[in-house]
Amino acid sequence: MSLDLSTDRTADQTADLSTRTAQAVALLEESPHTLDGFLKLSELFESTTLDPHSRETVILTVAARNQCHLCVDMHEAKLAALGPAPARERLDAVRRFTLQVLAASGAVSDAELDAFLAHGYTRQNALEVVLGIGTYTVSTFANRLTRAS
Numbered sequence: 001m002s003l004d005l006s007t008d009r010t011a012d013q014t015a016d017l018s019t020r021t022a023q024a025v026a027l028l029e030e031s032p033h034t035l036d037g038f039l040k041l042s043e044l045f046e047s048t049t050l051d052p053h054s055r056e057t058v059i060l061t062v063a064a065r066n067q068c069h070l071c072v073d074m075h076e077a078k079l080a081a082l083g084p085a086p087a088r089e090r091l092d093a094v095r096r097f098t099l100q101v102l103a104a105s106g107a108v109s110d111a112e113l114d115a116f117l118a119h120g121y122t123r124q125n126a127l128e129v130v131l132g133i134g135t136y137t138v139s140t141f142a143n144r145l146t147r148a149s
Helices: 011-028 033-048 052-065 069-081 088-103 110-117 124-144
Strands: none
Touching: 011 033, 011 124, 033 124, 052 069, 052 088, 052 124, 069 110, 069 124, 088 110, 088 124, 110 124
8 A cells, every 4th residue: 555645736637635534424414323433533533642644544554445436535634734744654563463463363463563552652652543443433434435525
C-alpha cells in the first residue's frame, strides 16, 4: 500500500471530496444507529494516544485493505494536510502491525507485537490500533454496502 502524501489538491478535487463525503453520510443516515455508532467510535479513536500521522496510517491501511476508495481519498488528503511525517519507519511499523492484527484476527505473535513496540509504540497504542480497525471497518464496510463512492 502506498500513501499519497502530495498536498497539491485542487479546489475542484477538495470540493468533489466534500460532496462525496456528504453523499456517503446521507447513505448512512438510512441507519441512524450505524451512523451514530461510527461517529462515536471515530471520536474515541481521534482521542487516543496515537499521534495523528499514526491514526491516519491505521485508517488508510484499513481503507486500502477493504477497498473503500472514498476513505482512501479522504484520508490521504487528511494525512497530507498533517505535513511531513516525523519518522517514516514508525508509520511503516504501524501499517505493518495493522495488517498483522487484521490477518491474525488480533492474535499477533509476540515477535510482531515486540516489533511494533520497538518503534516507540506502547501496549496501549496496540489496543488503540484495534479500536481504529473496528471503527474504520464499520465505515468501509458500510460505504461499500451502500455503494458510496
